[in-house]
Amino acid sequence: MSFSKTLMAEGVSVGDVMKAGVIRPVAICIFRNGDKILVPELYDPSAQETFYRPLGGAIEFGERSSEAVVRELREEIGAEITNLRYIGTIENLFTYDGQMGHEIVLVYEADLADKSLYDKEVIEGQEDDGMPLKVVWKSLDEFGSQSILYPEGIMKLLVRKTL
Numbered sequence: 531m532s533f534s535k536t537l538m539a540e541g542v543s544v545g546d547v548m549k550a551g552v553i554r555p556v557a558i559c560i561f562r563n564g565d566k567i568l569v570p571e572l573y574d575p576s577a578q579e580t581f582y583r584p585l586g587g588a589i590e591f592g593e594r595s596s597e598a599v600v601r602e603l604r605e606e607i608g609a610e611i612t613n614l615r616y617i618g619t620i621e622n623l624f625t626y627d628g629q630m631g632h633e634i635v636l637v638y639e640a641d642l643a644d645k646s647l648y649d650k651e652v653i654e655g656q657e658d659d660g661m662p663l664k665v666v667w668k669s670l671d672e673f674g675s676q677s678i679l680y681p682e683g684i685m686k687l688l689v690r691k692t693l
Contacts, residue, residue, distance in 0.1 A: 557595040558586030566667040595636040607655040610643040622681035
């Protein structure tokens, strides 16, 4: 699954996201299962890199970031959430598919209402365009040079939150 397909599923083309001077507001959510977090497995074709990023997506005009998280989880994995709480903001400057991007990422943490999702190693989701989305529980210890977690700075926020 490519990041571009994720963006297209949100009704946003890669070209729209990567336009010079456009900052994209995004809301993502952390779900914890012991020392693991729930993340979709994504791929950057230019960098030939598999990476992970918490579930969530673009905040639509007139929508609060917390509402975006709820909507995105319903769209991506058909899940309801509880105990939604804001934990921080990250400014994300990145390159995807050879193009520069800029996001303001509001980070939340929540619980999954369906407790059976915590027992699944893989949760099969679906993008709006019908493309499958593979979502996995991944240990925080697994992230590093081989398993990359974006946005940059999220790990510091997660570690700070667990102290």
